[in-house]
Amino acid sequence: MSSFFDSDSPSNLTEYSVSELSGSIKRTVEQAFDQVRVRGEISGYRGPHSSGHAYFSMKDDKARIDAVIWKGTMSRLKFRPEEGMEVIATGKITTFPGSSKYQIVIETLEPAGAGALMALIEERKRKLGAEGLFDPAKKRPLPYMPRVIGVVTSPTGAVIRDILHRISDRFPVHVIVWPVRVQGEGSGNEVAAAIEGFNAFAADGPIARPDVLIVARGGGSLEDLWSFNDEAVVRAAAASRIPLISAVGHETDWTLIDYASDQRAPTPTGAAEMAVPVKADLEASVSALSARLKAAVGRQMDNRRQTVRALTRALPSLDQLLALPRRRFDEASAGLGRGLQMNTANKRRTFERTAAHLRPDMLSNRISERRQKLAERMVRAERIVERLIQRSASRVSAADASLRTLPARLLSQIQRSQDRLTGLSGRADSALLADIRRRRSTVTAHDRILQSLSYRNVLKRGYALVRDDAGLPIKSAAALAQNQAIAIEFADGSINALTTEGDASPPPQPVKRRAEKAMATAPPKQGSLF
Template sequence: MSSFFENDSPSNLTEYSVSELSGSIKRTVENAFDQVRVRGEISGYRGPHSSGHAYFSLKDDRSRIDAVIWKGTFSKLKFRPEEGMEVIATGKVTTFPGSSKYQIVIESLEPAGAGALMALLEERKRKLGAEGLFDAERKRRLPFMPKVIGVVTSPTGAVIRDILHRISDRFPVHVLVWPVKVQGEGSGDEVANAIRGFNEFAPGGPIPRPDVLIVARGGGSLEDLWSFNDEAVVRAAAASEIPLISAVGHETDWTLIDYAADVRAPTPTGAAEMAVPVKAELEAQLASLAARLQGGVGRQMDQRRQAVRALLRALPSLDQILALPRRRFDEAAAGLGRGLELNTLNKRRSFERTASQLRPDILSNRIAERRQQLNERMIRAERTIERMLDRSRARIERADAVFATLPSRLEAQTGRARDRLGNLVRHADTAIRHQLTRARSELTAQERILQSLSYKNVLKRGYAVVRDENDRPVSLAAALSTGTAISIEFADGRIGAVTGDDATPPSSSTPSSGASPSKRRAAKPVEPAAPPKQGSLF
């Protein structure tokens, strides 16, 4: 057989290593597909990896290809990829030699027509609308004259300059600008974080809390404004406790934040006009109202003055008002003397009637009647006290009789208790003896079981227990290393030993008992160890 294979002629094919073959395939694929455009549906997208790269697949109804977007390219995309979105990817095809896979490295990504983005926008609009984020009942009225206005926009564009200029012309107030990106990757998150950040300002804090918010951006295409269709931005706008004005794009541009905001402005300049009134108009209106108020007060005073004069003419004179009281006073003064005389006469007659009832004989009779009533009450009280004393005396006599018989009754009760205690002591002695007998029998039975289960009986049949340096039983030879001190326990005691590295059993021709005393290790007696716990062979 060996000569047959030696004479076999070698193949004329070139021999490659796996790495060489993989590298050659990689170069061939990259040269053949250096720049391609692929249309497909995004599948398996889970967002950017912790490294910043994005890994997913592009598929159609029959095939699938792996795709990757590197971190630098991902940050420059105009819109964020989403699961199920149909896109057109531009890039190059390459292989991954480590697992023999090929993939497309995407350099640019665009939706497969505006229809795909509009379909995605409508789907997201229906979803958020079903949650009630666009309901009119949730929208709040804007404050008429805010003191602080918060603006969420790019700090370098013309939008912020237009807003500041318009607010300064109409009604200068304190403006806080939260700079954000308004286009590209991460812009949606920045806008949402800015809205939530303004809402987290505490009233009266070091940074004043805005009374109204403006989210603004200039005009652009659907892709340019796509960040304001982000679900996070819409939810942040709907959850804002501060009234919010959406001013994204031109008047014909509509984004989802426009539906969630409290008010939609056609342009950023229009948002500034909605946020504050015109100071000059307010001053003119205030002056007009002040003039009208002054004129109204003057006319009202004239009318009141005329009414007072008319009332004065209708009032009677002082003599007419005092004529009737004066007549009544004169009549009362004239009748006062006769009234005093009649009153004195009536008092005298009343006194005489009362004095006639205070004769000495009448007083003597009343005193006699009261003395008789007092004597009767004293007699009744004495009788009551005597009855109470009789009842108390009877109770004391009955108590004396009971106390007289008490010693004999106590002696009888003590005797009965002594007899009962003696019976209980005898019963207790008997019960204790029976309990000790049963306990002694159970202990003897347990001792027999312990002796039958003790590992000492196993050692008597020729077995031994090997223990390590810590006096723990060893059940596996792998648990010991060469040169480890061990102890071996037999039925009649222990000996010490040291493990060796020769695991070959001794030859049958060499008697174990005939070894030279110099080559045999002297057995070191070991004190017998305390018996292990019950329930283990060790």
């Protein structure tokens, strides 16, 4: 029976470590609850910590959640939290993996008052959020340098002047204003129609299509900003193919369009700052980068030039580079002649040692020795046979004399033995004669080899042997001196001659021609005589 904790369990569930699971939960919670508004009662508030952060809880009659306000956010709050105060907190949910807890990081905090409207906003927010209109993955980045900006706002308020003034100061671009009402009955439909109208512009139409949209309105109460909580406005903002900046109200004012837009600005002026960069800063940055680039290129060229010069100085001259190879070449060329001479001398000594074993006189001596040994063995064999025959004859005679006295029944057996002895004697004679013939044929073969290796056969083919006055063969023309007496031996005799003045060395012949001539003059090869 397999163990319950067998590592080969058939389950296909992914195995996580504790830290991996905690990190995954943290990312999931932060992505799903990036921006939330929570209404509840403050509990456990003890004021800011020594670090400036505030830690407490928010609760209702059924649950509670930990909350934290960081030091930077605490300094921007319009009022101070108090124990038991009912508030509406806006922030994001995050987890603390060290203790498996989650908490809300509060970014804005306001006292609860408009209960019915807030409940309606929360309900609509949950509904639209469930449809994915507030999904952070759908938010598009803003273009860095837009050419055309579309603004949806009231044409008579201070908001449009602030936006135009801020854009003109930072980076003057073409601005198209779509005038709408930003408050009152039907204002939400006008804002939604303006967003859809900008998206309907053709890219190459008579009116330039904006690269970014700004939906702006000044601050006000919850009722004043209600048009931007309209479902049509939120859906139009979420469906916009042009990146949209929401700039409704002041920094603490939040509407549903802020969640559906691609970017939220705390103020209309902040929206203008988000839409365009500062032209002067860009020009200064470009000038600074250009100057740095030129300086870097100059320094790089100087460094490379100095490096090349240093490497050039470090390189040896042509004579220095070729000195060692030249010396090695000279040594090799000087040793080449000596090596050839030594190699020739070694080959000549080897040839002479080999030729010493192939001299005709040595072969003649060996053949004579073999003939003498063969003759001696033949004589000895004849003597041995004679002695054997005599010994056998004496034995036969003795046996015959002794057998004459035997009964007649033994005479036939003796006769058979006598016949057998006669047959063996005849076989011995035949074997001896066959051995003699075989040895005679061997001697004849050796004699033919001796005759084929004799230099006299070479002379018969038209060659001549030159000897000095001492009778020694002359192997090269360089060994002769002027007016030196020589003997020239032919196949039919020899004559005496005297050398005359002239170039003793014949012109060199190509290797191939010398090889062909040697092959033409060389004696034909003989097969084995055995």
